Amino acid sequence: MLMIVNAQGASAPRTYVDRILEHWYEDESAEALVQGAQRLTRGEARRRLFRLGHALRGQGLAPGDGVGLFLANRVDSVLVQLAVHLIGCRVVFLPPEPGPGELAALVEQSRARAVVTDPLFARRAADAAGSSVHAPVLLSLGPCEEPSADLLALAADCPAERPEGVPAPAADEAVTVLYTGGTLGRPKLAAHSHRLYDTLVGLFDEAQQDSGSAFFPAMDPATDRVLVATLLTHGSGHLTSLQALVTGSVLVVLPEFEAGAALAALRAERITTTMFVPPMLYALLDHPECVPGALPALRRIVVGGAASSPSRLRQTAEVFGPVISQGYGQSEALGIAAFGAEELASEGARRPELWRSCGRAISGTEIEIRAEDGTAALPVRQVGEVCVRGKPVMLGYYEDPERTAEALHDDGWLRTGDLGYLDAEGYLYLVDRAKDIIVTGSTSDNVYSRVLEDFLLTLPGVRNAAALGVPDEEYGEAVQIFLATAEGADVVPEAVGAAVTAELGELYRPRKTVLLDELPTTKVGKVDKKALRAAWTSGAMGTP
Missing domain, CATH: 3.40.50.12780 (ANL, N-terminal domain)
Incomplete structure (x- = not known):
């Protein structure tokens, strides 16, 4: 923990939030946070942060409690995350990818005492919170149809001074939890101090x-x-x-x-x-x-x-x-x-x-x-x-x-x-x-999908690429590639296969090349290989 010395010469904890506030106390009219037409100055951001901290406390949250954040990208999402740490609570990031069962398991396993949701996600958040034995309070960033308290409305009536009496977290205390994925019903939550x-x-x-x-x-x-x-x-x-x-x-x-x-x-x-x-x-x-x-x-x-x-x-x-x-x-x-x-x-x-x-x-x-x-x-x-x-x-x-x-x-x-x-x-x-290695060939050798994808992206007309292992009766797995091609590009699957073999060898030759306008991506923006595999095996892209 960083330390700061007060006027009496005593040491006190100095967190990253303190570093942010040092800037937000200076030149209060300077811009701090922007989203389209919404533009907050440093002074406005600081006062809104403090009000959000008081509003969260008003819901019974105490230092060490977990707060799930199921939020879209917006200025108030930034401030809520800071407010959770400001009052000594634990941030639990809830990503939009998981299905209902996994989202509920994530809320449950993280022991969230409250869930703050964007109104866009309110139905899913309410279902997840409602299935938890911890019965977390549901709060929304603005009005929504679900039974929840409007955190922004609550904050508008709160003091604009910093909440006091927040103890320093212990060195080994989890203050932020990041979702890393996992099997259904058993998410992995990386905890950081x-x-x-x-x-x-x-x-x-x-x-x-x-x-x-x-x-x-x-x-x-x-x-x-x-x-x-x-x-x-x-x-x-x-x-x-x-x-x-x-x-x-x-x-x-x-x-x-x-x-x-x-x-x-x-x-x-x-x-x-x-x-x-x-x-x-x-x-x-x-x-x-x-x-x-x-x-x-x-x-x-x-x-x-x-x-x-x-x-x-x-x-x-x-x-x-x-x-x-x-x-x-x-x-x-x-x-x-x-x-x-x-x-x-x-x-x-x-x-x-x-x-x-x-x-x-x-x-x-x-x-x-x-x-x-x-x-x-x-x-x-x-x-x-x-x-x-x-x-x-x-x-x-x-x-x-x-x-x-x-x-x-x-x-x-x-x-x-x-x-x-x-x-x-x-x-x-x-x-x-x-988990993405493709084991194939008569000697069950490794095909590295990253190596193959890097090469595919050098070919004319290829905008994005993904390589997967698909079931194969002879070799266990076979290489299959999915290409997002540029509009009007003349990409010939057979020529792609020949180019791969010439550059990387017979082991990397794709059994099939599927041409698409776009590759599916997760909410984080990564290529969604799970979705590709599911669509292919279900026959949505043709005959597997």
């Missing part, structure tokens, strides 16, 4: 001192404007908003991603920094208005959340210049490896293969590649499971000691479930998720 926020604030401060090599760019509150386009309740959106707020920069919220709307917001709001997951970046690049010089204010695009295509990253540099940064993390460890824009531009010119890397370990983090049993470290360039140790690593899975023991070793190493290798200079290369 304030150590994560102290670490992130330290990384933001490092960036201010050494912007040339940092993954996070140096920020100037007077000029920087950050667009959050990914979900605020996902790690990527949470990180993006945190850096803007902690550094005093303006945060612009994009309610829902669409390439044209994103371009318009980037241009109109003079955005200097943003973050996209790969499908978002690809859609932006494919938009007809995305041309060199279209966004003169843009200094940094961070790409993360899923594997990125090297050819698409080079295309980004061609269109926007040396602005692209890569990051690798997951809900269990929000920061693992990173590649700063300046480093990627200079080192990528010297060693083109580095465009396939996601950078080196961030400050204070260790990376090892380990064998299947998770204990023996492997030599340079040998593929194994990526394991990480450091301050960004979670405390464990909330209320789930069994799966915590599977993921976290006694020596503090986290098994990420990702496969990759390190080169001699410490650059990390990811080749697949362990």
Whole structure:
């Protein structure tokens, strides 16, 4: 926990929220939060934050209680998340992907005492809260038809002064819980303490001192404007908003991603920094208005959340210049490896293969590649499971000691479930998720979907690609690819198969190539391979 010394010389806890408020007490008329026509100054944002904190307390919430946030991208969603931490409660991010059963299990397992929902999600939130034995209070960000209290209306009648009497959380107390997916009825909830926020604030401060090599760019509150386009309740959106707020920069919220709307917001709001997951970046690049010089204010695009295509990253540099940064993390460890824009531009010119890397370990983090049993470290360039140790690593899975023991070793190493290798200079290369490997061929060899997808994205007319393993009587699994093609492009499946075989070998030859206008994506913006597999096996895309 960061510390601050008061007027009497005594030490008191200083959280990331305190860092944000330091900016919001200065130059109160400066912009702080923007969403379309809604524009809050620093003073307005601070007062609304305090009122929300009092309103949450008025619902009987006490320090340590869990508060589920089932929210869309909007300014008030940012403030509610801050308000939960302000009064010492635990943030539980509820993503929009799970079905009713899994959402209810998530609310139940997280022990949420309240659920704050966007009116758009109110029916689903009410069903999930109603099935929990903890009987959480249902609150909505605005009026809705479901039986819930309007948190914004309650806050309007509350004091605009900071709530007092909030104890400091213990070092090992979970203050934020991130959903990581899981089997139906048994979600995985990565729990983090304030150590994560102290670490992130330290990384933001490092960036201010050494912007040339940092993954996070140096920020100037007077000029920087950050667009959050990914979900605020996902790690990527949470990180993006945190850096803007902690550094005093303006945060612009994009309610829902669409390439044209994103371009318009980037241009109109003079955005200097943003973050996209790969499908978002690809859609932006494919938009007809995305041309060199279209966004003169843009200094940094961070790409993360899923594997990125090297050819698409080079295309980004061609269109926007040396602005692209890569990051690798997951809900269990929000920061693992990173590649700063300046480093990627200079080192990528010297060693083109580095465009396939996601950078080196961030400050204070260790990376090892380990064998299947998770204990023996492997030599340079040998593929194994990526394991990480450091301050960004979670405390464990909330209320789930069994799966915590599977993921976290006694020596503090986290098994990420990702496969990759390190080169001699410490650059990390990811080749697949362990669960996405396609085991095929007469010798049951591994086909790495990331390697195949990267190559497919270099082919003319291919905008996005996904590779799956489908059942095969002879080999157990066979390679199948799904391609999103550009309008008017003449992509011939047989030619694609021949090109794959010529480049990657017979093992990678696809049994079938399916051409689509778009690939399905999750609410977070990643390619939804589960949906692809389900649609194919059900016959919705033709004969399996």
